[in-house]
């Protein structure tokens with residue numbers, strides 16, 4: 001029998017030390033000084049077969065002209081239709097468990113849960129997340145969009161790795177119990 005590799009759902013995201021993924025008014029300018037830093041993004045991306053993100057995150061990427069940064073299929077959760085259809089981008093309003101099932105039929109690579117907080121929360125609350133790769137940026141924002149808000153129950157985590165990169169970036173890798 002063929003050995004089937006189980007694809008993992010991974011929340012791969014950057015946050016401030018005080019747990020924000022964006023400052024007020026979707027401010028992500030605090031991430032800019034870290035653009036050029038080698039922190040394993042390419043290696044991570046090589047293991048990914050699809051990306052799931054919320055419509056707000058997608059819209060911001062489009063607004064910034066980053067929508068072509070992804071060569072892997074993107075699934076955008078939204079109750080709305082895209083203003084402009086783009087190749088490789090699927091808008092979906094299906095239940096997230098259903099979305100995962102469909103993606104697993106097209107890839108056995110890992111699935112990147114890109115965010116934002118709204119989407120991350122749903123995967124955590126539904127018990128659909130296997131791993132968290134959290135890059136902590138050395139800044140305290142004080143206000144903005146909290147990564148872990150409205151989590152319904154305690155989740156025990158197992159720390160599987162810790163890495164330190166240039167300019168004080170720290171990456172924590174947890175498997176979700």
Ligand SMILES: NC(=O)c1ccc[n+]([C@@H]2O[C@H](COP(=O)([O-])OP(=O)(O)OC[C@H]3O[C@@H](n4cnc5c(N)ncnc54)[C@H](OP(=O)(O)O)[C@@H]3O)[C@@H](O)[C@H]2O)c1
Nearest residue numbers: 014021022026054055056057077078079115116117118119
């Ligand atoms: N620091 C980082 O690494 C990082 C990573 C990602 C994002 N961000 C930032 O996070 C912010 C966005 O996060 P957010 O939490 O506000 O929004 P989000 O999670 O990106 O998007 C939320 C939207 O997605 C749609 N949606 C979510 N779940 C759905 C579901 N189950 N079914 C159908 N539609 C669903 C809804 O849009 P509709 O109204 O269209 O239905 C909802 O308003 C931005 O500032 C972005 O730049 C930061």
